[in-house]
Amino acid sequence: MKRLLLSLTALGAASVPAQSAKVDFAKQIWPIFEKRCTECHRAAYTGDDGREHKPKGRVELDSLDGIKQSKRGKLVVAGDSGKSILYEVITLPADDDDVMPPKKKGKPLSQKETDLIKRWIDGGADFGSWTGTAKGKSDEERKDDKGRDKSDGKSDGKSKPKAGSGSKSKKKGSPLTTLAKNLKPVPEDVLKGLAQGPFRIASVGDDSPLLEVTSFGETDAIDDARLADLLPIADHIAELDLAATRITDKAGAVLAKMPRLVTLDLRQTEIGDHGVAELGKCKELRSLNLYGTKVGDYGATALAPLANLEELYLWQTEVSAKTAVRLRETLPDLRIVMAADLPEPPAEAADGRPRRRR
Numbered sequence: 001m002k003r004l005l006l007s008l009t010a011l012g013a014a015s016v017p018a019q020s021a022k023v024d025f026a027k028q029i030w031p032i033f034e035k036r037c038t039e040c041h042r043a044a045y046t047g048d049d050g051r052e053h054k055p056k057g058r059v060e061l062d063s064l065d066g067i068k069q070s071k072r073g074k075l076v077v078a079g080d081s082g083k084s085i086l087y088e089v090i091t092l093p094a095d096d097d098d099v100m101p102p103k104k105k106g107k108p109l110s111q112k113e114t115d116l117i118k119r120w121i122d123g124g125a126d127f128g129s130w131t132g133t134a135k136g137k138s139d140e141e142r143k144d145d146k147g148r149d150k151s152d153g154k155s156d157g158k159s160k161p162k163a164g165s166g167s168k169s170k171k172k173g174s175p176l177t178t179l180a181k182n183l184k185p186v187p188e189d190v191l192k193g194l195a196q197g198p199f200r201i202a203s204v205g206d207d208s209p210l211l212e213v214t215s216f217g218e219t220d221a222i223d224d225a226r227l228a229d230l231l232p233i234a235d236h237i238a239e240l241d242l243a244a245t246r247i248t249d250k251a252g253a254v255l256a257k258m259p260r261l262v263t264l265d266l267r268q269t270e271i272g273d274h275g276v277a278e279l280g281k282c283k284e285l286r287s288l289n290l291y292g293t294k295v296g297d298y299g300a301t302a303l304a305p306l307a308n309l310e311e312l313y314l315w316q317t318e319v320s321a322k323t324a325v326r327l328r329e330t331l332p333d334l335r336i337v338m339a340a341d342l343p344e345p346p347a348e349a350a351d352g353r354p355r356r357r358r
């Protein structure tokens, strides 16, 4: 039924004059997102209350990167609104559980708004010079920064991890400034060469020589061999997202060569004990996500030397409660997540219903 609806809309659009003026993202689309979406879909930030607010459903609509490299898949497929998740969810029937904004958040977008978004996507989804407010700092963002400074005391404002980077170290302040010291930036041509591959590589922010590397949705293209492509920049990688890629235990040896790794996401990969055991060498790790991997007690025990580790996700692994308890005895500041962590408040939580995609 939904498909039918979509194709009818497509037919309707065919009668719109082909030469209709180009949609300006910053002027015409962003205001819709800002008004109806970013309340729930903005990069993680620490509010004045000191609480961390995470983007709902891990969808961030307040930055170019957030929209383009969403963990949820292709939010926007340039030239094809029919394949764009974002367009799909705003055109679902008003009473659909998955419609955006959610039912309880008032009216769906108007036909005029959804048509405009459709025209923008089908016309190539050009963002113009817009790169987002997540880093560009609106007034609200600045206010949030103050909140953050308060909550971690030592932050000098420069060490703020890039918006959306996930884990924020609240107690100890961000290590990124210290780790960047005396580190020369990776030469342009090296970065250019790597840009041909499946990774998306960017500075962690504030012109830091440290890098954030993500799969940019190319999870199937990334295996152990592709991961080894990153060795020339291994010294510079601070944040690495390999979630749902095809890496295996062999990745461990490559990861062990990344001495400045602070945040590592390996969820839903085939990595197991032998790969994870290598991570004992990544002494700067603060956050490690092993959710849905094959790691067991042997691998988890090998993490004991990681004195800086603050967050460890072990949900849906073979690690026993006994090993987790022992690990926490060794690392008292460590927060271990063994069971489903439900970041959404109950009123807005995704209930257990099956998702449409996957």
Ligand code: HEC
Residues within 6 Å of the ligand: 032, 033, 036, 037, 038, 039, 040, 041, 056, 057, 059, 072, 075, 085, 086, 089, 090, 098, 100, 101, 102, 105, 109, 344, 348, 349, 350, 357
């Ligand atoms: C009141 C909070 C709220 C608002 C406002 C909101 N969303 Fe969402 N959105 C959510 C939640 C919660 C989820 C996660 C749903 C889930 O995982 O089942 C979500 C998920 C999504 C997804 C992923 C859907 C999928 O199936 O993968 C997209 C895309 C999205 N929202 C786009 C939007 C857009 C565009 C707007 C504005 C027009 C918007 N949202 C407004 C709460 C909100």
